[in-house]
Amino acid sequence: MGKQSWKPGNMLYPVPAVMVSCKRADERPNIITVAWAGTVCSDPAMLSVSIRKERYSHDIIKESGEFVVNLVTGELTRACDWCGVRSGKDFDKFEEMKLTEYTSEYMDAPAISESPVNIYCKVKQILELGSHDMFVAEVVGVTVDDKYMDENGRFELSKTGLITYSHGEYFLLGKKLGKFGYSVKKNVRSKKKQAR
Secondary structure (H helix, E strand, C coil): CCCCCCCCCCCCCCEECEEEEECCCCCCCEEEEECCEEEEEECCEEEEEEEECCCHHHHHHHHHCEEEEEECEHHHHHHHHHHHHCCCCCCCHHHHCCCCEECCCCCCCCEECCCCEEEEEEEEEEEECCCEEEEEEEEEEEEECHHHECCCCCECHHHCCEEEEECCEEEECCCCCCCCCCCCCCCHHHHHHHHC
């Protein structure tokens, strides 16, 4: 079995494809599609999004200091792609994609109502890294679609039909392979058999 050597490149795939909504005072809101997004801290809850300086949303987020990360389902894939290849300078993306603005108590920037999870973020730091600036932000609130709540009041994220992005292609998340910690969980049945 052989290996090929390639020049340095980002091959950390798949990644979440998300729609980031933002708004500057007295202007219409905008949506940018982001694949460079991730968790950076759990306490306080923080995440980051990386955006090229020349993107229309870059300055909106830099000036407003806030944005909303909207998770993307299979049904939202076309809107996600379209918002990533069209500029908010030229289009009202909410109107063009028939998306609904959701106004929360957390900030002026609207969320996307059709998204099952909306994560409201306040920028804490901007890191200039090269092709992209990384906006490191604190999560100040989350809204979720109540149709995914089960009878016990638990949110069933696995039923939302989220997508991922891998090297220029979108994929629907698939078969569950296990739960965190399953590899070390003791088998209760085999313990009972051993005890007999």
